[in-house]
Amino acid sequence: MECAVEARGLVKVYPGGVRAVDGVSFCIRPGEIYSLLGPNGAGKTTTVKMLATLLKPTEGDAFILGRSVVRERYEVRRLIGVTPQDLTSDDEMTGWENVYIQARLYGYPAGEARERARWALEYMGLLDVAHRKVSTYSGGMRRRLEIAMSIVHKPKVLFLDEPTLGLDVQSRRHLWDLIRRLRGEGVTILLTTHYMEEAEELSDRVAIIDHGRIIAEGAPGELIAKLGGERIHILMPGPSEAEKLAGELASSGWSARAHGSEVVVTVANAAEALAELAPHLRGAREVRIARPNLEEVFLELTGRRLREEEESFDAFRYRVMTRRLRR
Numbered sequence: 298m299e300c301a302v303e304a305r306g307l308v309k310v311y312p313g314g315v316r317a318v319d320g321v322s323f324c325i326r327p328g329e330i331y332s333l334l335g336p337n338g339a340g341k342t343t344t345v346k347m348l349a350t351l352l353k354p355t356e357g358d359a360f361i362l363g364r365s366v367v368r369e370r371y372e373v374r375r376l377i378g379v380t381p382q383d384l385t386s387d388d389e390m391t392g393w394e395n396v397y398i399q400a401r402l403y404g405y406p407a408g409e410a411r412e413r414a415r416w417a418l419e420y421m422g423l424l425d426v427a428h429r430k431v432s433t434y435s436g437g438m439r440r441r442l443e444i445a446m447s448i449v450h451k452p453k454v455l456f457l458d459e460p461t462l463g464l465d466v467q468s469r470r471h472l473w474d475l476i477r478r479l480r481g482e483g484v485t486i487l488l489t490t491h492y493m494e495e496a497e498e499l500s501d502r503v504a505i506i507d508h509g510r511i512i513a514e515g516a517p518g519e520l521i522a523k524l525g526g527e528r529i530h531i532l533m534p535g536p537s538e539a540e541k542l543a544g545e546l547a548s549s550g551w552s553a554r555a556h557g558s559e560v561v562v563t564v565a566n567a568a569e570a571l572a573e574l575a576p577h578l579r580g581a582r583e584v585r586i587a588r589p590n591l592e593e594v595f596l597e598l599t600g601r602r603l604r605e606e607e608e609s610f611d612a613f614r615y616r617v618m619t620r621r622l623r624r
């Protein structure tokens with residue numbers, strides 16, 4: 298089978314007219330980790346809900362190991378596991394109870410359900426806290442519990458909607474290891490994220506999604522390589538200063554674009570270009586060389602950042618202060 302998961306022209310229009318997903322097609326190969334990367338509101342959760350048979354597509358169809366999510370909902374549900382973005386475990390119960398109940402809901406008799414629950418909790422590293430109330434769990438433990446609940450029936454295809462939302466770096470890395478281990482056992486994984494680093498680290502292939510459409514698809518390395526060159530970001534006091542500088546640079550032959558208060562210059566070699574750029578940098582608040590990454594791919598395609606609200610400086614390899622440059 299060529300695609301473990303195939304979306305064909307999925308469209309979702311919510312009552313009231315919001316076109317949340319606007320013609321999405323892709324093919325996830327068996328055993329792949331495939332990410333939908335996009336900002337809040339891009340349509341990731343809506344896509345996952347349609348693939349998981351929780352929401353009926355307005356148009357189009359999708360196939361899980363060849364089964365239609367529209368016409369064969371019950372067959373599809375046996376093949377998939379879903380970890381929704383909104384937590385579903387009951388925090389007044391223990392982790393064990395949550396997972397065990399899930400196994401019973403899948404129809405396993407008590408003895409087998411106990412074995413399944415034990416396996417899933419152990420797999421997610423939760424056996425030693427299994428008998429604690431979920432309300433005492435950390436954010437990372439809670440997320441791992443949600444995944445344990447979605448793998449009790451050993452699904453062939455797993456949907457993880459923002460699996461590391463709000464977690465600290467360490468818990469996030471721990472989850473990434475567990476997700477890779479699941480892939481190692483042949484599980485096909487679709488995950489959604491708005492964390493560029495997560496998509497870059499974890500995915501075999503990424504689809505960048507914006508306003509309900511896929512605007513780029515490929516291996517992270519391929520998408521980044523297509524950018525061509527390095528980027529210098531120049532932060533100006535405001536958008537008008539940025540526009541002015543971008544115009545000035547463009548007229549002297551630079552490839553420069555203003556995005557808000559920032560000017561982004563594309564160059565072959567950033568370290569060399571900086572020396573030539575220096576005379577133009579009077580008035581700049583800050584200058585940095587950006588490592589080519591998926592954030593840069595998104596910026597290039599849309600003119601916006603993935604996360605407008607959070608400036609993620611750790612995504613940059615260098616941070617060069619203008620003052621040092623001028624010296």
Ligand SMILES: Nc1ncnc2c1ncn2[C@@H]1O[C@H](COP(=O)(O)OP(=O)(O)O)[C@@H](O)[C@H]1O
Pocket residue numbers: 311312313315316317335336337338339340341342343344
């Ligand atoms: N139940 C709903 N009714 C109406 N609009 C919705 C509903 N759920 C989501 N939307 C809208 O659909 C768009 C996509 O949402 P969503 O799929 O949750 O995006 P993402 O998961 O990428 O953040 C957003 O504009 C959102 O406000």
Ligand SMILES: [Mg+2]
Pocket residue numbers: 341342343382458459
């Ligand atoms: Mg979402």
